[in-house]
Amino acid sequence: MGFTIAQKIIKAHLVEGEMVVGSEIGLRIDQTLTQDATGTMAYLEFEAMGVPRVKTERSVAYIDHNTLQTGFENADDHRFIQSIAKKHGIWFSRPGNGICHQLHLERFGIPGKTLIGSDSHTPTGGGLGMLAMGAGGLDVAVAMGGGTYYITMPKMVRVNLSGKLPAWVSAKDVILEVLRIMSVKGGVGKIIEYGGEGVRTLTVPERATITNMGAELGATTSIFPSDDITYSFMKAQGREADWSELKADDDAVYDEVIEIDLSSLKPLAAAPHSPDNIKSIEELKGKKIDQVLIGSCTNSSYLDLMRVAAILKGKTVHPDVSLGIAPGSKQVFNMLAQNGALADIIASGARVLECACGPCIGMGQSPNSGGISLRTFNRNFEGRSGTADGQVYLVSPETAAVSAIAGVFTDARELGEAANIELPEKFYINDNMILEPASVEEADSVEILRGPNIKPFPVTEELPAEIAAKALLKVGDNITTDHIMPAGAKILPYRSNIPHLSQYCFGVCDSTFPERAKAEGKSIVIGGSNYGQGSSREHAALVPLYLGVKAVIVKSFARIHLANLVNAGIVPMTFVDPDDYDRVDQLDELRIPDIREALSAGTATVINVTKGTEFTVKCEVSGRQRDILLAGGLLNYTKNNA
Numbered sequence: 001m002g003f004t005i006a007q008k009i010i011k012a013h014l015v016e017g018e019m020v021v022g023s024e025i026g027l028r029i030d031q032t033l034t035q036d037a038t039g040t041m042a043y044l045e046f047e048a049m050g051v052p053r054v055k056t057e058r059s060v061a062y063i064d065h066n067t068l069q070t071g072f073e074n075a076d077d078h079r080f081i082q083s084i085a086k087k088h089g090i091w092f093s094r095p096g097n098g099i100c101h102q103l104h105l106e107r108f109g110i111p112g113k114t115l116i117g118s119d120s121h122t123p124t125g126g127g128l129g130m131l132a133m134g135a136g137g138l139d140v141a142v143a144m145g146g147g148t149y150y151i152t153m154p155k156m157v158r159v160n161l162s163g164k165l166p167a168w169v170s171a172k173d174v175i176l177e178v179l180r181i182m183s184v185k186g187g188v189g190k191i192i193e194y195g196g197e198g199v200r201t202l203t204v205p206e207r208a209t210i211t212n213m214g215a216e217l218g219a220t221t222s223i224f225p226s227d228d229i230t231y232s233f234m235k236a237q238g239r240e241a242d243w244s245e246l247k248a249d250d251d252a253v254y255d256e257v258i259e260i261d262l263s264s265l266k267p268l269a270a271a272p273h274s275p276d277n278i279k280s281i282e283e284l285k286g287k288k289i290d291q292v293l294i295g296s297c298t299n300s301s302y303l304d305l306m307r308v309a310a311i312l313k314g315k316t317v318h319p320d321v322s323l324g325i326a327p328g329s330k331q332v333f334n335m336l337a338q339n340g341a342l343a344d345i346i347a348s349g350a351r352v353l354e355c356a357c358g359p360c361i362g363m364g365q366s367p368n369s370g371g372i373s374l375r376t377f378n379r380n381f382e383g384r385s386g387t388a389d390g391q392v393y394l395v396s397p398e399t400a401a402v403s404a405i406a407g408v409f410t411d412a413r414e415l416g417e418a419a420n421i422e423l424p425e426k427f428y429i430n431d432n433m434i435l436e437p438a439s440v441e442e443a444d445s446v447e448i449l450r451g452p453n454i455k456p457f458p459v460t461e462e463l464p465a466e467i468a469a470k471a472l473l474k475v476g477d478n479i480t481t482d483h484i485m486p487a488g489a490k491i492l493p494y495r496s497n498i499p500h501l502s503q504y505c506f507g508v509c510d511s512t513f514p515e516r517a518k519a520e521g522k523s524i525v526i527g528g529s530n531y532g533q534g535s536s537r538e539h540a541a542l543v544p545l546y547l548g549v550k551a552v553i554v555k556s557f558a559r560i561h562l563a564n565l566v567n568a569g570i571v572p573m574t575f576v577d578p579d580d581y582d583r584v585d586q587l588d589e590l591r592i593p594d595i596r597e598a599l600s601a602g603t604a605t606v607i608n609v610t611k612g613t614e615f616t617v618k619c620e621v622s623g624r625q626r627d628i629l630l631a632g633g634l635l636n637y638t639k640n641n642a
C-alpha cells in the first residue's frame with residue numbers, strides 16, 4: 001500500500017507511536033514560527049525550560065499582530081521578542097516586514113519539512129508541500145528546545161481538483177466551496193490533501209490561500225504536492241536549492257475523497273458569522289456595503305494585489321465605501337511600488353495600511369455600527385472586527401475590489417475580461433528586515449529587554465482527588481477562542497499579562513463571567529460541539545486557568561484548544577450522551593469524584609448535586625496527556641521529568 005503526501009512526511013519524522021488513525025504520534029519538528037501576540041508567552045515558556053539555543057533547523061519570530069502602538073505595551077513586547085530571539089538562535093522579522101505566514105512561504109518554507117507555529121494559520125505552508133501545523137505556544141517552545149510534537153494520527157482526505165478556474169473565480173472560492181461541503185468542524189482529525197489535474201493550474205500563493213483557510217475546517221493541516229510549479233515559485237524566490245519533489249503514491253489510500261471541478265465554481269462569500277455560512281455572490285448581488293478590506297495571511301500575495309490594482313486602475317472607490325488594503329509582505333509592497341500598481345491603488349482612494357494582520361485581528365478599521373464589511377480574510381466570527389454588530393463577509397480579492405467600486409455586492413464575472421496576471425520570474429528579494437540571531441559566542445552578552453507589561457504565567461497545581469465546582473458558564477456550539485479570549489486593539493497588547501486579560505474572558509458570551517469566576521474560586525465550563533475552534537492562542541486556556549476553571553465538559557473539542565487545555569492542566573471532558581448537555585444548567589453544583597483514576601479509565605461520573613442526577617463523560621487523553629494533567633500542566637510535567 002502506498003502513502004499519501006502527509007503520510008510520507010509523517011513517516012520521515014516519526015519519533016514515537018505508530019501511524020494508526022486515532023492514536024497519538026510524536027513528530028520531530030524541523031522549523032518553528034511564532035508571531036508577537038502568542039510569541040511573548042511562548043518565549044517566556046522557552047526561557048523557563050532553560051535551553052540555551054534552539055535545536056530546530058530554523059526558528060523564526062515574526063512581529064505582525066500587535067503593530068498598533070497606542071501605549072508602551074506592544075513596543076516593549078517587540079523589544080523583548082527581538083532580544084530573546086537574538087540570544088537563543090531565532091531569526092527575527094521586524095515589524096513592518098509583513099505577516100508571518102506570507103513571509104514564511106516567501107523566505108523560509110521548504111517542501112517535505114515539518115513546521116509548527118503558534119498561530120492556527122501555520123498550515124499556509126502546506127501550499128509549498130510542508131507539513132505545517134498550528135500549535136499552542138508551549139508546544140512551540142518545547143519544539144524549539146528539540147522536544148517532540150504530539151498529534152493524533154489524522155485521517156486522510158483527498159480533494160481531487162479537475163478543470164481550471166474560470167475568469168474572476170479564484171483560490172478563495174475554492175476553499176469557500178470546500179468549507180461549504182465540509183463545514184467548520186468537518187476537518188477535525190483530518191489532513192486535507194489536494195491532488196488531481198487541477199492542481200497544476202494553481203500557483204503556490206493560490207495553493208497557500210487554500211491551505212491557509214483549511215484552518216477554518218478544523219483540519220490538522222492541508223497540503224499540496226511539491227511539483228514543478230512549486231519549483232518555479234522557489235526559483236523566483238532564489239531558493240530553488242531547497243526544492244524537492246513530493247507527491248502521493250498512485251496507490252495511496254484515503255479515508256474520504258471529495259471531487260471539485262474548478263471550471264464549475266463561481267464567486268462565493270462566507271456570510272456572518274461563520275466561515276462555512278456560504279452564499280453565492282449571485283444571491284447577494286446588489287446588496288449595499290459599507291467597508292471593504294483586502295489583505296491578511298489568506299489573500300495578500302503579489303498575485304492577489306496585482307489583480308486588485310488592475311481592477312482599481314482608473315476608478316474611484318464608491319463614496320459610501322471605505323476600502324483598506326494591507327499588503328502581506330514588504331516584498332509584495334515593494335514590488336507594487338516598483339511596477340506602479342501601488343500608484344493605481346492610491347489613486348483609487350484606497351486607504352493603504354501597514355504590512356501586518358491589522359484589521360483581521362481587530363487592530364483598527366472596525367466597521368460602522370451594523371456595517372457590512374467585505375473582507376478577503378479567513379474569519380468572520382461575531383465581534384472579531386471590533387464592532388459588536390458588524391456584518392463581515394469573507395470574499396475573494398476580485399469580489400472585494402469590484403464591490404468596493406460599485407458600492408454593492410458585485411459579481412465580477414459581469415465585467416468582461418479579467419486582466420491576465422502572472423507570477424514574476426524573479427521576486428524582489430531584500431531580506432534587510434530579517435535579523436540573524438547572535439552567534440553562540442556572542443549569545444551570552446545579549447541582554448533580554450523586559451517591559452513592565454510582562455507578568456509571570458499562572459501557577460498550576462497537581463490535579464486534586466476530586467473536582468467539585470459550579471457549572472459557572474454554559475455556552476452553545478462552535479464557541480471560538482475569540483469568544484473565550486477576545487483579541488482586538490484594546491485587549492491584544494496584554495497578551496503577556498494574564499491577570500489583565502482575565503477581565504475580558506468570555507466577554508462575548510457573558511461579561512459577568514470573570515467577576516463571578518473570581519468570586520467562586522473554582523468552576524466548570526459547559527459547552528456544545530467544536531468547542532475552542534479558531535485561533536491557537538493558549539491564552540484561551542491560560543486565562544480560564546487563572547480564573548479557576550478546573551474542567552471543561554463539552555460535546556466535542558477543536559484540536560489545538562484541546563491540547564492547550566491539557567498543557568494548562570484543565571481537564572477536557574466530553575459528554576458520552578450528548579443529550580446530557582441539555583440536562584445541565586448554568587450554576588448547577590457538580591462533583592467529579594476520583595478524577596485522577598478516571599483519567600486512566602477514560603471515563604468519569606459527574607454528579608449533579610443540584611439536580612440529584614449523574615451522567616458519564618469521556619476523558620479520552622493519551623497516557624502522556626494524562627500524566628500532564630495529573631502534574632497540573634505541561635510546565636510542571638516537564639520540570640518533574642527534568
Ligand code: MIC
Pocket residue numbers: 037038065118119120121134361487534535536537
Ligand atoms: C487569529 O487569526 O485569530 C490569530 C490572532 O492569528 C490567532 C493567534 C492569536 O490569537 O494570537 C491564531 O489564528 O492562532
Ligand code: SF4
Pocket residue numbers: 065099119121296297298356357360361377378
Ligand atoms: Fe494575522 Fe489574521 Fe492571519 Fe491571524 S488570520 S495570522 S490575525 S492575518
